[in-house]
Amino acid sequence: MQGKWNFYACLIEDMPASILLDLSLIGAAPLHGFDRLGYLRLYMNAPRPDGLSSNDEFDRLVALEDQLLAQLEPDSRLRYVGRDTANGARTYYFYLAESMPFEDRAAQAMAAHPEYAFDAGEQDDPDWRVYRDFLYPRPQDLQAIRNRDVLQALRGHDDHLELPRQIDHWAYFPDVASAQAFAMWVEGEGFHLSPPPPGSDSSFGVRFDRIDQPDAIDSINLPLVEKAKALGGDYDGWECQVIRP
Template sequence: MSDNWNFYALLVDDEPASIFVDLGVTKETQIADFPIMAYLRVRMNNPRPDGLSSQDEYDSLISLEKDVAEAAERTGKYLYVGRNTSSGNRDFYFYSQNELIGNFFGKAMKNWPSYEYQTGCRRDKEWSTYWRFLYPSPEDFRRIGNRDVVDHLLKQGDHIDEPRTIDHFALFPSREARNIFVKHLAAKGYAVIGEADATNGEFQVTFDRIDRPDQIDDVTIDLFRAARDSGGEYDGWGCTIVN
C-alpha cells in the first residue's frame, strides 16, 4: 500500500456510496505480479438508512479494515487497494498473486464473528476493477480538490455558507476555444477579470462570480465540463476567508 489514499462520494447502482482508494499503488508495484482481483464483502451491522456506515459502527469497521489490510500486507501475496461502502455493505478490494486469497479472508474474519461476509475472485490482469470502478474520474478528482480547499477554509475559521467573490482560472489551446468558453461564462453570470496569451501557447482566462464555498461542487463541475467541451482545462478556484 502507498501513502496516497483519498476518498470521494458517488452513486453505485443509484445508491449513495463512498469509495476510499489507494491512488498511488500502481506507481509502487508491478501490477502484472498481482493478476487476481478479489473482494471481501462485509455486511454492516448498523448501517445508516441510506446504506452508508453509521458513526456508531465507525470504530469497529475501521479496526476490521486495519486487521485485514495489515494481514494481507504481511503475506506479500495480496495488495489491498480500496473499499466501497454502499447499500449496507462494505466491500474491500484486493489484488492477489493467486486464487488462494479466499483462505486468507476466512482466517482474517475469524476475529470478527459478529459480521456476515462473502468473498469472490476473478482474473483481472489489466486491473479493470481498480481503474474503472475504484479510481476517481476527472470530475471526482475535481470534487476531491474542492473538499481540500473547503477543509482549509474551515481550519481558518471560515463561514463556508457565506457568499463571497470566488476567483477561477482556465486554460485553452487557442484563442477561439477560449472565446467559446467566455460566452458560456457570460451566460452564467461570471465577470471576466483578464485574458492572457502565454508564450507557451496557452490562452488563459481569469473570472469571478459571487458564490458559496459550501456549494462549490456544482459550480466547478459546470465549469469543468464547459472548459473540456471547448478543448481547454478548468484549473481551479480561490477566495478570501470570511470569519
C-alpha cells in the first residue's frame, strides 16, 4: 500500500479499538471526484473477549486482508483509506467515484471467504468526515504515533531507552501571551527553559528540556500536547541523544 500508514489504539463507543489509516491523506482530503464512502464490515470468528482480534485468528485475518485489497485496490474508482477493529468486527473504509458499484465488488471479493460473515454499504461523504473526524487521530493519539516512531528509530541505534538523559521539546503559539503562559506552566512541571526557537510573524516558540527516560515519553509529552492545545498552540515534538551500551 502506498501512503503513510500507521495505527493507534482508542475507544469506539466505550469499547477498545484499533485504527489503521493512511495519515498522508489529511493534507489532500477530500480528493476530487471521490464523494462517496464505501465500507466492508467483516465479523471475526474468534475475537478476544474485549472485541479486538485474537492471536489465534491473526494470520487468517492478515491473509484475508491481503487478498481482499489485492482485488479491490487496483480499481482506480476507489481509494482505501483505513480500517478499524472493534466489538468483534473489522471494518474497511474506501472513498469511491460515483461510477463505482462498491457493494457488488465487495461481495465478489468476499465470495472466496465463505467462512466469514460480512456486510457492505455506501453513503455520501463529500467532505470526508469519516476519514477526518473518525479515523484520523486526535492530537494526543497522533503524538503517541510519533512517539512510537521515534522510539523505534532509537531502538534501531541500539539505544538503552530506560536510561535518563536530556530530552528537548518544542511548542509554538499564536501570540506572546500564550507562549509565556505555557513557558510558566512547563517550568512548574520541572522543565528547564532554553532560548526559544525562531518563530515567525504568526508564531512564537517555546523550547524546553528535562532529564527523563525516553521509554516513558507518552506520560511526559501527552500532557504537553493537551496543555499547548488548551492555550491555542501546538506541541512540535522532541529529540534526545542516543545512548548505547
